[in-house]
Amino acid sequence: MIKDKKDNIKEFGENHIPIVTFKSLEGIDWLKCGFSTRLGGVSKGCFSSMNMSFCRGDDAVDVMENIRLFSEAVGFEPQNIVMPHQCHTTNVQIVGKNECGRGIHLSLLKNPGNHRSDKQGTPDNLTQYKDIPGTEEEVDGQITNEKDVVLYVLGADCVPVFLVDVEKKVISAVHAGWRGTADNIVQAAIVKMRDNFGSDTKDIKAVIGPSICQDCYEVSADVADIFVSKYILNKSRLSNNDSNQPKDQSDDQQKDQQDVQHPIGSDMSIVRPASGDFNNNPTQKYYLNLWEANRVNLINAGIKPENIEVSGICTKCHSDIFYSHRAHGNDRGVNCGYITIRSKL
Numbered sequence: 001m002i003k004d005k006k007d008n009i010k011e012f013g014e015n016h017i018p019i020v021t022f023k024s025l026e027g028i029d030w031l032k033c034g035f036s037t038r039l040g041g042v043s044k045g046c047f048s049s050m051n052m053s054f055c056r057g058d059d060a061v062d063v064m065e066n067i068r069l070f071s072e073a074v075g076f077e078p079q080n081i082v083m084p085h086q087c088h089t090t091n092v093q094i095v096g097k098n099e100c101g102r103g104i105h106l107s108l109l110k111n112p113g114n115h116r117s118d119k120q121g122t123p124d125n126l127t128q129y130k131d132i133p134g135t136e137e138e139v140d141g142q143i144t145n146e147k148d149v150v151l152y153v154l155g156a157d158c159v160p161v162f163l164v165d166v167e168k169k170v171i172s173a174v175h176a177g178w179r180g181t182a183d184n185i186v187q188a189a190i191v192k193m194r195d196n197f198g199s200d201t202k203d204i205k206a207v208i209g210p211s212i213c214q215d216c217y218e219v220s221a222d223v224a225d226i227f228v229s230k231y232i233l234n235k236s237r238l239s240n241n242d243s244n245q246p247k248d249q250s251d252d253q254q255k256d257q258q259d260v261q262h263p264i265g266s267d268m269s270i271v272r273p274a275s276g277d278f279n280n281n282p283t284q285k286y287y288l289n290l291w292e293a294n295r296v297n298l299i300n301a302g303i304k305p306e307n308i309e310v311s312g313i314c315t316k317c318h319s320d321i322f323y324s325h326r327a328h329g330n331d332r333g334v335n336c337g338y339i340t341i342r343s344k345l
């Protein structure tokens with residue numbers, strides 16, 4: 001299915017739903033974690049077929065059926081899903097039983113026939129969905145230590161990061177697009193796990209899930225510049241050529257750079273000019289490595305490098321298997337990652 005990565009995609013349940021799994025988490029018997037593909041669902045057209053988002057214009061009945069099929073295959077109750085309203089923030093929220101069902105159309109699950117509209121679009125009666133508090137709160141990371149609470153993270157090129165404290169049995173699912181990566185949402189999640197549950201970073205395993213690879217992720221100089229300033233020392237600012245040369249920098253600027261701890265990873269591993277080098281890149285285009293930037297964020301937050309798994313699966317390279325914003329544009333569905341603590345072993 002994916003060259004060199006096909007062992008990571010397994011078929012689950014009677015309907016043989018393909019789901020990405022992560023080797024470093026498979027040995028943890030109290031945990032379930034994975035990432036959907038676009039295969040095995042009922043959505044049609046550009047949403048075909050396992051679209052997990054109600055926010056793209058897909059028929060909500062179809063989305064709910066996808067969620068039901070996916071949940072059944074993996075072995076959790078759809079009512080226990082907590083779906084975040086992601087907005088590229090660094091907001092991380094602790095959730096539990098009280099939040100279960102947030103963001104999904106439970107009413108469709110119970111009686112879908114009553115809600116399907118003749119017109120294309122969403123059904124007309126979604127009261128149970130609207131009644132769940134917090135549905136509109138902007139949340140890009142969730143944490144729980146409660147069994148059977150299913151944390152979701154949605155994406156179509158953005159990076160899903162899963163965190164597992166194997167000692168305290170605390171889990172987190174984080175959504176990191178370029179903004180969330182630059183603003184270091186994974187650190188925000190780790191700090192919250194530590195402060196609220198006593199998590200020790202040496203006990204936390206991390207997985208960087210399927211998302212866009214560096215070769216597929218061309219960004220403008222403005223975005224590249226944010227990452228250069230955060231991750232790369234002694235490189236010129238990209239969006240203002242007048243201040244490019246080190247000799248033009250003020251003493252204060254040079255001192256600021258010297259004060260920054262050099263992150264792990266080579267310069268080019270996070271931001272790479274599309275042509276030439278940083279000081280001579282006529283295209284003003286760059287390639288950004290969100291996997292490496294998040295890996296560096298995790299390490300700088302105290303996670304051991306050997307406890308980080310990078311899935312290495314690109315959603316755009318494999319846009320026949322995953323939804324990809326860069327490949328499909330706005331007319332597309334959304335993949336989901338999930339993580340939950342099992343009550344039954």
Ligand SMILES: [Zn+2]
Pocket residue numbers: 212213214215216314315316317318
């Ligand atoms: Zn790619």
